[in-house]
Amino acid sequence: KAGVTQTPRYLIKTRGQQVTLSCSPISGHRSVSWYQQTPGQGLQFLFEYFSETQRNKGNFPGRFSGRQFSNSRSEMNVSTLELGDSALYLCASSHRPGGWDTQYFGPGTRLTVL
Amino acid sequence: DAKTTQPPSMDCAEGRAANLPCNHSTISGNEYVYWYRQIHSQGPQYIIHGLKNNETNEMASLIITEDRKSSTLILPHATLRDTAVYYCIVRVDVVLTGGGNKLTFGTGTQLKVEL
Numbered sequence: 674k675a676g677v678t679q680t681p682r683y684l685i686k687t688r689g690q691q692v693t694l695s696c697s698p699i700s701g702h703r704s705v706s707w708y709q710q711t712p713g714q715g716l717q718f719l720f721e722y723f724s725e726t727q728r729n730k731g732n733f734p735g736r737f738s739g740r741q742f743s744n745s746r747s748e749m750n751v752s753t754l755e756l757g758d759s760a761l762y763l764c765a766s767s768h769r770p771g772g773w774d775t776q777y778f779g780p781g782t783r784l785t786v787l
Numbered sequence: 788d789a790k791t792t793q794p795p796s797m798d799c800a801e802g803r804a805a806n807l808p809c810n811h812s813t814i815s816g817n818e819y820v821y822w823y824r825q826i827h828s829q830g831p832q833y834i835i836h837g838l839k840n841n842e843t844n845e846m847a848s849l850i851i852t853e854d855r856k857s858s859t860l861i862l863p864h865a866t867l868r869d870t871a872v873y874y875c876i877v878r879v880d881v882v883l884t885g886g887g888n889k890l891t892f893g894t895g896t897q898l899k900v901e902l
Contacts, residue, residue: 677830708892715874715892715893715894715895716831716874716892717891717892718891763830763831765830765831776833777830777833778829778830778831778832779830780828780829780830781829781830
């Protein structure tokens with residue numbers, strides 16, 4: 674069974690631009706969560722989607738948004754990029770919300786904002 | 788969710804047991820202790836979790852003190868491939884509470900396994 678895939682793996686943008694990251698969960702998984710990882714802050718929760726609905730949201734500004742499609746694939750969007758948005762963005766999938774002992778992470782998208 | 792405290796780094800010789808401590812003195816009765824690890828350039832990987840009793844699986848053992856204010860993750864025979872950042876997380880069983888998949892990671896312990 675294929676794991677969680679994320680595209681692109683690496684991305685370089687400039688301040689003020691916007692970016693869209695994609696996540697394809699493991700087949701059959703309907704819950705997708707997004708995390709931001711930076712050297713100083715560690716992993717921080719962004720939001721979670723289940724059945725195309727946002728179920729949970731972390732403490733990030735409105736510039737960070739996401740959505741989930743009927744096939745469970747998810748995208749997150751960051752608008753008006755800032756230097757501080759440079760990070761590794763991780764996506765995780767599981768069968769159901771709250772099933773986080775069986776939450777599988779993708780390899781991440783490394784975003785660099787110049 | 789309760790806050791956890793872990794040492795920033797530890798070293799371990801290959802083949803020896805690696806014992807990674809975690810303090811969670813503010814843990815409440817319905818909070819579980821979870822451990823994840825992240826190998827460089829990969830996403831976090833679930834290792835083990837427990838509530839009160841000690842737990843063991845094919846990857847590791849989890850020892851939780853009787854007062855539940857601290858725990859230790861034990862890798863019985865560490866290998867070079869166990870070099871990673873290990874995260875201790877404390878939280879409520881979201882399946883029972885109907886909550887979502889929000890995980891709060893700290894800065895973890897960088898375990899370095901050497902020959």
